[in-house]
Amino acid sequence: MAIRKNKDGSWIVDVSNGINAVTLKQRRIVRKGFKTKREALEAEQYLRSVELKEKSFGSKVTIDILYKLLKEEDKTNNRKKSYIDTQENNYNKHIKDYFSKVYDVSKLTYEDIYQFREDLREKNAKNSDKYLNPNTINKIMILLKKILDVGLRKGYYNDNPVRLLKKLPIEKRKMNFWTVKEFKHFLSLFEKDEYNVELLFTVLFFTGLRLGEALALTWRDIEFPTSTIHVIKSVYVNNGEEHISSTKTKAGTRRIIIHNKLIKTLEEWKTEQKQKLKVFTNNTEELQIFQNSPISLTKNSIEKQYKKILARDNSLKKIRIHDFRHSHASLLINQGEDYLVVKERLGHASITTTIDTYSHLYPSKQRDLADKLNDLF
Secondary structure, X not given: OOEEXXXXXXXXXXXXXXXXXXXXXXXXXXXXXXXXXXXXXXXXXXXXXXXXXXXXXOOOOOHHHHHHHHHHHHXXXXXXXXXXXXXXXXXXXXXXXXXXXXXXXXXXXHHHHHHHHHHHHOOEOOOOOOEOOHXXXXXXXXXXXXXXXXXXXXXXXXXXXXXXXXXXXXXXXXXXXXXXXXXXXXXXXXXXXXXXXXXXXXXXXXXXXXXXXXXXXEHXXXXXHHOEEEEOEEEEEEOOEEEEEEXXXXXXXXXXXXXXXXXXXXXXXXXXXXXXXXXXXXXXXXXXXXXXXXXXXXXXXXXXXXXXXXXXXXXXXXXXXXXXXXXXXXXXXXXXXXXXHHHHHHOOOOHHHHHHHHHHHOOOOHHHHHHHHHHXX
């Protein structure tokens, strides 16, 4: 018997799948200490599928087992830790509990999946009174599809009902950004002791860096002789804790050349920071570029401070921190730069992303063409 009850009331899982052809030893795994029969059955499923590598067997399949298999695949395929962490966060938050009573996912129907999505549409976003937006729901459904696809590949069942569901339409958000004039007005709201944060937002505006990329920068990432910022890592948040990972995509790992005035400002700040923090460290090269105390800046602390600064003048148009990327793109376009330059600066994985996002900001070429045709006659 694969599972049995122990004398102390706990459950034991004892599985095997024959004799190893090389060692002639039985392939057997024993695990003890499961509190319930259900936990033991799920463990049996996992041990057979992952550790004994059985392709199929009579046991019923749960969502949790399939998710563990997906996680194993992602690790084998060298998926980034930040990707796996974000995926796990979405799984635990939106999928795990909902399907916890489904003991055999092969019985799930299109109607079951449709109802799950409808429930998501009635669910509030974290720390908000607003519903989850369609883009977030689509991402959750993509994760559910990936989970069920694992069982499809393993031969546990022959259909994945998520495939029948079309994505929710996404309303294109109106793009917000600041002009140089508006950005200068924003800078005028800072107080003297907030200079490090003022410098952070100046770098965001003139580089298009993501906030996580900017907060991950140390002085080792700045090449002063060539005025170059090397973007190789990013801060991300998982379960309230900040971690550093590689950039969002391969294209996100990039070099950004900055103008002379900004590189000089950074040099001056490096000297000032060294004086401020010399009591705490001699290794200033490893310091976070924008910190002005022994405590590193976090995404949460910057977002709070940003809101506080914006509140000092209600006449200034409100934009998100992420909109500093759009502001930088707008700045480049107004300087006559083409899509490729914008793509490289922002670290987009595809030129399609750049075109889809910013094509409306490019002035129409039709008037120039009409004038050229006029000159032909």
